Amino acid sequence: MAGSSAKRFYIKTMGCQMNVYDSEYVAQRLMALGWSPVSEPAEADLIILNTCTVRAKPEHKAATFIGKVSQLKKRRPELVLGVLGCLAQQEGAELLRKFPRVDFVAGPREIQGVINIVRKVRGGERGIVATSLERRPPRTQVFQGYFEGKVSAFITIMQGCDNFCSYCIVPYVRGREVSRPPHEILEETKILIAQGVKEITLLGQNVNSYTFEENGARWDFPDLLKRVSRLTGLKRLRFTTSHPKDLSPRLIQLFGEIDNLCPHIHLPFQAGSNKVLKKMNRKYTREQYIALTEQLRRIRPDIAITSDVMVGFPGETERDFRDTIELVRAIQFDGLFSFKYSDRKGTLATTFDGKVPEEEKARRLQLLQEIQKDITIKKNKALEGKIVEVLVEGESTRGGQQCGRTPTNKIVNFYSNINRVGQLVKVIIEEAFANSLRGTLIEINP
Numbered sequence: 001m002a003g004s005s006a007k008r009f010y011i012k013t014m015g016c017q018m019n020v021y022d023s024e025y026v027a028q029r030l031m032a033l034g035w036s037p038v039s040e041p042a043e044a045d046l047i048i049l050n051t052c053t054v055r056a057k058p059e060h061k062a063a064t065f066i067g068k069v070s071q072l073k074k075r076r077p078e079l080v081l082g083v084l085g086c087l088a089q090q091e092g093a094e095l096l097r098k099f100p101r102v103d104f105v106a107g108p109r110e111i112q113g114v115i116n117i118v119r120k121v122r123g124g125e126r127g128i129v130a131t132s133l134e135r136r137p138p139r140t141q142v143f144q145g146y147f148e149g150k151v152s153a154f155i156t157i158m159q160g161c162d163n164f165c166s167y168c169i170v171p172y173v174r175g176r177e178v179s180r181p182p183h184e185i186l187e188e189t190k191i192l193i194a195q196g197v198k199e200i201t202l203l204g205q206n207v208n209s210y211t212f213e214e215n216g217a218r219w220d221f222p223d224l225l226k227r228v229s230r231l232t233g234l235k236r237l238r239f240t241t242s243h244p245k246d247l248s249p250r251l252i253q254l255f256g257e258i259d260n261l262c263p264h265i266h267l268p269f270q271a272g273s274n275k276v277l278k279k280m281n282r283k284y285t286r287e288q289y290i291a292l293t294e295q296l297r298r299i300r301p302d303i304a305i306t307s308d309v310m311v312g313f314p315g316e317t318e319r320d321f322r323d324t325i326e327l328v329r330a331i332q333f334d335g336l337f338s339f340k341y342s343d344r345k346g347t348l349a350t351t352f353d354g355k356v357p358e359e360e361k362a363r364r365l366q367l368l369q370e371i372q373k374d375i376t377i378k379k380n381k382a383l384e385g386k387i388v389e390v391l392v393e394g395e396s397t398r399g400g401q402q403c404g405r406t407p408t409n410k411i412v413n414f415y416s417n418i419n420r421v422g423q424l425v426k427v428i429i430e431e432a433f434a435n436s437l438r439g440t441l442i443e444i445n446p
């Protein structure tokens with residue numbers, strides 16, 4: 001295969017939004033060099049998988065995908081295969097031994113070097129392993145026009161994590177916390193707005209611990225949030241993820257002060273039992289967590305609160321689990337992501353006694369998810385008959401409709417004769433489901 005036909009790429013992204021951001025960066029660098037994206041791995045000359053290793057499940061999903069694309073390469077040896085991200089960081093050269101058809105692996109801090117690595121592989125080099133944890137997060141916007149037609153975009157503002165929750169692999173695979181300079185974040189936001197982006201989500205494993213000294217001034221996360229929110233043309237601003245221990249009164253206050261800051265916070269609590277929280281090294285109690293949600297709701301009564309929780313942490317008794325259920329009932333989250341605890345290589349929790357059997361974890365998970373499902377539906381039903389503001393993002397997966405989200409991050413589907421993508425519209429909610437709302441567009445007469 002020769003010439004331009006040999007420059008088609010396919011990127012598959014697993015894991016969190018920070019991986020999405022990294023994949024977008026690599027895609028843009030490739031496009032700036034004349035590569036074009038394709039929607040099927042079978043059509044590509046370069047296949048990249050951006051991996052996650054936070055639980056066993058994404059790790060298995062990655063292995064399945066690599067196995068599948070290795071088959072493609074068996075038939076087309078010139079195909080280049082690369083594995084990026086957190087699993088690549090964790091496994092390094094081991095991944096090449098397990099999957100000999102993979103040409104290179106690169107960790108999340110090596111994203112900027114991927115283009116160079118691809119060039120080397122196309123020049124005949126094989127088995128490249130890049131897993132330094134020293135480098136800074138990359139800039140995203142390198143290909144003019146990449147975001148055209150997109151309404152919403154992510155910006156990673158800090159990389160890594162210093163918290164070492166006892167169950168978590170992230171500090172090992174993303175390295176120590178490092179924040180990006182404010183001027184760079186502001187400039188990136190402006191470029192995105194100029195391309196039509198209306199909503200920005202600032203990303204970090206722990207955005208509240210953002211800190212940067214520039215020209216003798218120290219910026220913390222509230223400083224940055226305020227400054228970004230003032231950029232002309234930015235309709236909506238969001239951020240994720242917040243760690244409860246670093247959610248300052250000043251940041252909570254901003255939910256009542258910044259007009260375009262969306263009333264939604266993702267605030268993982270992980271467990272409802274103080275004994276378990278301590279063993280997790282989370283550095284807050286259930287009482288402190290509940291108090292935070294109360295303060296948030298006092299400042300911003302309509303705020304949506306979503307969270308992460310895990311069941312079956314080592315030593316979690318039935319009683320501890322009941323504490324989690326009670327907390328979920330007490331707080332009434334708008335949405336909850338719940339997981340079975342999963343042993344991660346090298347983390348402290350793998351050494352803990354009292355591992356909970358798989359069937360028991362499954363039982364607890366199912367029970368918790370049923371309880372939350374009722375709460376989510378009840379919360380969504382409360383919106384029936386109400387008028388909400390929707391930022392329209394595109395075609396709905398439900399035939400013929402358009403879709404967008406409320407400021408509280410709920411998905412709304414509605415019919416419209418004209419394309420409303422990028423507009424803020426008013427919709428009256430007709431019917432609420434567990435994962436979305438259906439409504440009717442309210443035409444504003446000129």
Ligand code: SAH
Pocket residue numbers: 054055167168169170204205206241242243268270308309310339340341342343344
């Ligand atoms: N930085 C975020 C979490 C990132 S990981 C925070 O501190 O909140 C996303 C979620 O995966 C976590 O909130 C946690 O609920 C879950 N998770 C992390 N490690 C896990 C493990 N070993 N087993 C099961 N779930 C885990």
Ligand code: SF4
Pocket residue numbers: 161162163164165168169170171205206243
């Ligand atoms: Fe993992 Fe805890 Fe860091 Fe979140 S704060 S990424 S759960 S170590």
Ligand code: F3S
Pocket residue numbers: 014015016017018019051052053054085086169170173174
């Ligand atoms: Fe997964 Fe890495 Fe994100 S482990 S959750 S992709 S930081």
